[in-house]
Amino acid sequence: MRILILGGDGYLGWSTAMYFSSLGHDISVIDNNARRDICKANDISFLFDAPKLAERSNIWKSISGSDVKVAMGDLQDWDFISKVVSSFRPEAVIHYAEQPSAPYSMMNRDTAAYTLQNNVMGTLNMIHAVNEHVPDAHIIKLGTMGEYGTPNIEIEEGWLDIEHKGRQGRFLFPRQAGSLYHTSKILDTDLLWFYVRTWGLKVTDLMQGPVYGIHTDQSRLDDRLLPLFNYDEIFGTVINRFIVQAACGYPLTVYGKGEQRRGFLNILDTLACVGLALENPAESGTLRIYNQFTEVFSVNQLAEKIASVGKQVGLDVKIDQIENPRVEAEEHFYQPVHTGLLSLGLEPHLLTDDAMAGMIETVLRHKSNIVEEQIFRGVNWKPSRGPSELKAVH
Amino acid sequence: MRILILGGDGYLGWSTAMYFSSLGHDISVIDNNARRDICKANDISFLFDAPKLAERSNIWKSISGSDVKVAMGDLQDWDFISKVVSSFRPEAVIHYAEQPSAPYSMMNRDTAAYTLQNNVMGTLNMIHAVNEHVPDAHIIKLGTMGEYGTPNIEIEEGWLDIEHKGRQGRFLFPRQAGSLYHTSKILDTDLLWFYVRTWGLKVTDLMQGPVYGIHTDQSRLDDRLLPLFNYDEIFGTVINRFIVQAACGYPLTVYGKGEQRRGFLNILDTLACVGLALENPAESGTLRIYNQFTEVFSVNQLAEKIASVGKQVGLDVKIDQIENPRVEAEEHFYQPVHTGLLSLGLEPHLLTDDAMAGMIETVLRHKSNIVEEQIFRGVNWKPSRGPSELKAVH
Numbered sequence: 001m002r003i004l005i006l007g008g009d010g011y012l013g014w015s016t017a018m019y020f021s022s023l024g025h026d027i028s029v030i031d032n033n034a035r036r037d038i039c040k041a042n043d044i045s046f047l048f049d050a051p052k053l054a055e056r057s058n059i060w061k062s063i064s065g066s067d068v069k070v071a072m073g074d075l076q077d078w079d080f081i082s083k084v085v086s087s088f089r090p091e092a093v094i095h096y097a098e099q100p101s102a103p104y105s106m107m108n109r110d111t112a113a114y115t116l117q118n119n120v121m122g123t124l125n126m127i128h129a130v131n132e133h134v135p136d137a138h139i140i141k142l143g144t145m146g147e148y149g150t151p152n153i154e155i156e157e158g159w160l161d162i163e164h165k166g167r168q169g170r171f172l173f174p175r176q177a178g179s180l181y182h183t184s185k186i187l188d189t190d191l192l193w194f195y196v197r198t199w200g201l202k203v204t205d206l207m208q209g210p211v212y213g214i215h216t217d218q219s220r221l222d223d224r225l226l227p228l229f230n231y232d233e234i235f236g237t238v239i240n241r242f243i244v245q246a247a248c249g250y251p252l253t254v255y256g257k258g259e260q261r262r263g264f265l266n267i268l269d270t271l272a273c274v275g276l277a278l279e280n281p282a283e284s285g286t287l288r289i290y291n292q293f294t295e296v297f298s299v300n301q302l303a304e305k306i307a308s309v310g311k312q313v314g315l316d317v318k319i320d321q322i323e324n325p326r327v328e329a330e331e332h333f334y335q336p337v338h339t340g341l342l343s344l345g346l347e348p349h350l351l352t353d354d355a356m357a358g359m360i361e362t363v364l365r366h367k368s369n370i371v372e373e374q375i376f377r378g379v380n381w382k383p384s385r386g387p388s389e390l391k392a393v394h
Numbered sequence: 395m396r397i398l399i400l401g402g403d404g405y406l407g408w409s410t411a412m413y414f415s416s417l418g419h420d421i422s423v424i425d426n427n428a429r430r431d432i433c434k435a436n437d438i439s440f441l442f443d444a445p446k447l448a449e450r451s452n453i454w455k456s457i458s459g460s461d462v463k464v465a466m467g468d469l470q471d472w473d474f475i476s477k478v479v480s481s482f483r484p485e486a487v488i489h490y491a492e493q494p495s496a497p498y499s500m501m502n503r504d505t506a507a508y509t510l511q512n513n514v515m516g517t518l519n520m521i522h523a524v525n526e527h528v529p530d531a532h533i534i535k536l537g538t539m540g541e542y543g544t545p546n547i548e549i550e551e552g553w554l555d556i557e558h559k560g561r562q563g564r565f566l567f568p569r570q571a572g573s574l575y576h577t578s579k580i581l582d583t584d585l586l587w588f589y590v591r592t593w594g595l596k597v598t599d600l601m602q603g604p605v606y607g608i609h610t611d612q613s614r615l616d617d618r619l620l621p622l623f624n625y626d627e628i629f630g631t632v633i634n635r636f637i638v639q640a641a642c643g644y645p646l647t648v649y650g651k652g653e654q655r656r657g658f659l660n661i662l663d664t665l666a667c668v669g670l671a672l673e674n675p676a677e678s679g680t681l682r683i684y685n686q687f688t689e690v691f692s693v694n695q696l697a698e699k700i701a702s703v704g705k706q707v708g709l710d711v712k713i714d715q716i717e718n719p720r721v722e723a724e725e726h727f728y729q730p731v732h733t734g735l736l737s738l739g740l741e742p743h744l745l746t747d748d749a750m751a752g753m754i755e756t757v758l759r760h761k762s763n764i765v766e767e768q769i770f771r772g773v774n775w776k777p778s779r780g781p782s783e784l785k786a787v788h
Contacts, residue, residue, distance in 0.1 A: 078503060109472060109522040116518055120581070124510055128503040151565070153558040162556060162568070164547040167727070171545070174556070174565030176587065183588040187514070187581040193570065194577040198721045198775055327592045333561070381592055 001278070004090035005029040006075055006126060007097030008068075009036070009053040011227045012142070012211065012270055016094060018218035018225065019271045020278075021066045028088045029053070030081070032074040034099065034118065035228060035235070044234060045371050047244065047363065048226040059224050075122035078129075085129040092138045092278055093130060097122055098188075102146070102179035102326075103234045103379035112180050119184040120191070127195045138202045138281040140274060143189055145209045145263050145293060145336065146182035147175045150329050155336035158207065158289020178328050179381070193287050200285040204277040209293030212239035212351070213267035214362050227267075231363075231370065233377040239264060239302060241375070243356065246310040246317045247363040248370045256324030258300035261334040263293030266349040276344040290340040294348035309356040327381040395672070398484035399423045400469055400520060401491030402462075403430070403447040405621045406536070406605065406664055410488060412612035412619065413665045414672075415460045422482045423447070424475070426468040428493065428512065429622060429629070438628060439765050441638065441757065442620040453618050469516035472523075479523040486532045486672055487524060491516055492582075496540070496573035496720075497628045497773035506574050513578040514585070521589045532596045532675040534668055537583055539603045539657050539687060539730065540576035541569045544723050549730035552601065552683020572722045573775075587681050594679040598671040603687030606633035606745070607661035608756050621661075625757075625764065627771040633658060633696060635769070637750065640704040640711045641757040642764045650718030652694035655728040657687030660743040670738040684734040688742035703750040721775040 003020055007013040008029025021027045031053055039046065050056065057068045069088075073080035075097045085093075098119045099105065105115040123141070130137050148155045151174065160173045172193060175186045192203050219225045230236040231244035233253075242252050265273075273292050282288040297305075303319045310317035324330060342348075349355065363370075397414050401407040402423025415421045425447055433440065444450065451462045463482075467474035469491045479487075492513045493499065499509040517535070524531050542549045545568065554567045566587060569580045586597050613619045624630040625638035627647075636646050659667075667686050676682040691699075697713045704711035718724060736742075743749065757764075 078507070109519070109526070112522065113472070113515065113518060117515060120514060121507065121511060124507060125503075128506065132503070152563040153556060153561045160556070160558065160568075162547060162554070164554065167547045169546040169568075171568030171570070174554075174563075174568065175584075176565070176591070180588065183584055186584050190569070190577055190580050190584070194574065197570070 001092060002026045002088060002090045004085065004088055004093045006093065006095045007031055008070070009033065009228065010096055011229060012267065013096040014053070014056065014227050015216045015219065015267060016096070016271060016274060017068050018060055019216060021060065021068050022064060022218055028069040028071065028084070028090070030071045030073055030075065030084055033072065038104070039235065042234065044230065044232050044374055045369065047229040047231055047366050047369050048223070050226060050228050051224055056225060059222060063221050075125055076118065078125055081125050081129045082132065086133040089134055090137050092140060093126065094140045094274060095123065095126055096142050098142070098185070099181065101235050102181045103377065105179055105181035105184070106381050107379055115181055116184050120187045123188045123191055127191065127201070131195065131199050131201060135199065135201065138204065138278070140277050141188065141192060141203060141205045143205045143207045144182055144185045145207050145291060146177050146179070147186045147189060147207060148173060148336070149176040149178055150332040150334055151176070152333050155291065157291045157337050157340050158205065178326065196285060196287040202282040202284055203287045204282045205287060205289045206273060206277065206292045207289060208270065209263035209265055210237040210239065211265055211267050211270050212237060214359055216268060216271060232374050233379065238299065239351070242302060242306045243359045244363050244370060245375060246306050246315055247360050247367060248372055249316065250372055250375055251318040251320040252303040252306060253376065254299050254303050254319060254321045255326060257330035258303065258321060259298050259331040260328060261296055261298045261332070263291070263296050263336055263338065264351065265292060265294045266355065268349045269294055269346065272346055273341050276341055276346060280344055291336050291338040292341060293338055295351060296334060297351070305351065306356060309353050310360065312353065313357055313360055325378065325380045395486060396420045396482060396484045398479065398482055398487045400487065400489045401425055402464070403427065403622065404490055405623060406661065407490040408447070408450065409610050409613065409621050409661060410490070410665060410668060411462050412454055413610060415454065415462050416458060416612055422463040422465065422478070422484070424465045424467055424469065424478055425491070427466065432498070433629065436628065438624065438626050438768055439763065441623040441625055441760050441763050442617070444620060444622050445618055450619060453616060457615050469519055470512065472519055475519050475523045476526065480527040483528055484531050486534060487520065488534045488668060489517065489520055490536050492536070492579070493575065495629050496575045497771065499573055499575035499578070500775050501773055509575055510578050514581045517582045517585055521585065521595070525589065525593050525595060529593065529595065532598065532672070534671050535582065535586060535597060535599045537599045537601045538576055538579050539601050539685060540571050540573070541580045541583060541601060542567060542730070543570040543572055544726040544728055545570070546727050549685065551685045551731050551734050552599065572720065590679060590681040596676040596678050597681045598676045599681060599683045600667060600671065600686040601683060602664065603657035603659055604631040604633065605659055605661050605664050606631060608753055610662060610665060626768050627773065632693065633745070636696060636700045637753045638757050638764060639769060640700050640709055641754050641761060642766055643710065644766055644769055645712040645714040646697040646700060647770065648693050648697050648713060648715045649720060651724035652697065652715060653692050653725040654722060655690055655692045655726070657685070657690050657730055657732065658745065659686065659688045660749065662743045663688055663740065666740055667735050670735055670740060674738055685730050685732040686735060687732055689745060690728060699745065700750060703747050704754065706747065707751055707754055709754070719772065719774045
């Protein structure tokens with residue numbers, strides 16, 4: 001199958017490209033180099049010295065014998081994406097090309113505008129390019145569980161049947177996110193739902209939880225194939241970051257009460273879920289939504305698990321509870337449904353002691369790359385009013 | 395009160411500026427001239443030769459003695475809007491600066507991108523400018539009833555209490571709009587709701603139905619104060635357009651079955667509603683939503699009413715039922731609540747025969763400005779796939 005991956009340089013994008021390439025699919029990837037540029041501009045290092053995308057594609061070819069075509073360019077550039085789609089004619093488009101950091105989106109006006117611009121205008125172009133050139137292609141969009149926020153009712157998979165004053169309707173499950181980044185993904189969902197209804201597109205929207213993990217079967221072949229891996233507070237997802245903090249002796253930083261609960265998954269399950277979506281495409285005129293995670297943990301549980309495994313492998317892991325820089329519920333009801341992907345055949349990789357110990361071992365091998373002072377960045381959800389008003393408003 | 399009006403050159407923006415100026419408020423307006431530029435580029439004329447904004451401000455001053463400060467610039471230009479807000483320090487911001495045409499947003503990729511860019515990025519800048527410089531200012535945002543679409547349940551005022559599996563939550567009323575323009579306003583609402591929760595802003599979001607009418611008390615003082623008034627299929631709202639079509643002998647164009655029902659209001663009630671919101675500001679940390687319309691009509695009812703009044707004043711008004719170029723339900727349940735503004739004291743101006751006859755009379759006085767071939771534009775909701783696929787998909 002011809003598969004176009006948007007954001008093919010990223011943690012998930014590159015891993016996905018190799019995965020589907022190894023399965024014999026015809027893969028093209030695009031990327032605008034934004035993650036590397038933003039990290040460079042903000043003094044953020046990666047754990048691995050991942051070669052540039054074109055170079056990694058060459059390395060992958062030399063090892064696997066398979067092509068991953070690379071086009072560097074911006075999804076916001078209509079001429080670029082229109083040409084890529086019209087010439088490659090993908091049967092599926094996997095859309096990872098989003099600015100994925102909540103703290104980055106909350107730093108200031110410029111980072112907020114960049115996030116919204118990149119994510120929403122990029123998604124609009126993707127939709128128009130597919131509709132214009134390959135309207136039967138299956139769009140697989142990465143959403144986020146964060147779109148739902150932490151409502152007081154059970155979170156269904158994307159949709160909610162509502163009875164109101166004796167009448168019924170089926171609607172998008174109400175969404176209310178905790179950062180501008182997460183809100184930008186709500187806007188993406190709104191856009192997709194509008195164009196699905198109007199143009200009859202085929203879309204699967206995967207509401208993904210925070211992903212953890214390092215290796216995939218493909219990156220095990222050569223360290224140069226390891227993904228862009230962040231361990232800082234801006235781009236590092238919590239489990240990956242805690243693993244690195246444990247490995248380098250930096251206390252695990254729990255925000256506030258630490259009872260924030262989220263659904264997590266291993267990067268291997270991201271690949272499996274996207275694969276299941278691909279093998280079971282959405283129907284025309286359908287926005288199919290799955291909640292993509294395998295286990296729910298609180299931040300306290302994660303910290304305790306990682307501290308415990310750290311101790312087993314001889315590390316002295318401390319846990320620090322710090323003032324919460326975010327505006328979020330620190331104790332809340334959280335019960336999201338996640339049966340759709342399991343019913344398609346997902347076999348979860350759970351957050352076992354072995355999984356965590358394996359990650360710690362890999363991180364320790366690359367420990368010299370860790371720059372400790374880059375871990376904590378102090379991004380506050382209320383930057384422009386200063387601390388006194390911050391307290392006054394809440 | 396210091397009131398900043400965004401989009402002060404438009405049909406509603408300029409009428410609002412004069413209205414609050416006449417009540418003694420200190421008014422600043424900004425505008426990027428987009429409506430005039432887009433209309434010029436697309437061969438769309440206005441019914442009245444409204445002088446440029448700065449000139450109208452001078453005329454208004456010479457007649458009323460009151461200042462309306464004008465700054466020409468784009469809400470998307472952060473430096474511009476940041477300076478305007480920090481120097482004027484408004485106590486209220488009224489946000490009309492949106493591309494408001496559904497057909498324009500559906501013409502092609504470029505007009506879709508322009509709409510999303512202007513509306514969503516503009517709203518983001520407005521929010522950031524208020525939060526940074528005047529966080530206690532009351533934001534009055536014009537949304538649209540079209541955000542809700544035509545659901546099968548009663549449309550509450552912005553919010554819905556949901557009981558699900560024995561638990562309760564209160565959420566934004568589910569939204570699913572019928573055009574990209576209307577969807578862009580859903581995205582605005584999502585943005586406002588996020589920042590209200592996070593930063594404690596004061597926001598009133600007015601879900602307005604299609605507005606009709608020409609004169610306000612202020613524009614009656616001098617024809618040069620009449621608003622930008624569109625009668626074309628792109629920017630002309632249905633009642634205004636039908637009135638012009640009736641006046642010039644162009645058949646009233648009903649799309650499909652004509653049983654599409656919407657909530658309408660007179661421009662005088664727009665001013666009154668915004669005034670009521672201003673006098674009764676939202677609390678900090680509150681997104682207050684009103685459904686802003688006074689009467690529900692189907693398109694068939696409007697056509698029949700206007701044909702009937704036209705005949706009373708001696709016009710021969712025909713009604714043509716044409717194939718619906720939009721993707722929309724042509725028969726549907728529609729029962730929106732609209733008690734909030736009435737309870738604040740709104741006294742509606744209804745769509746009486748006198749009101750329609752008065753509009754027809756004004757249009758007839760300016761009949762020589764009507765360019766008939768500009769009325770129908772044939773914008774199809776599915777432009778890029780051609781008619782055969784259009785039918786196949788539905």
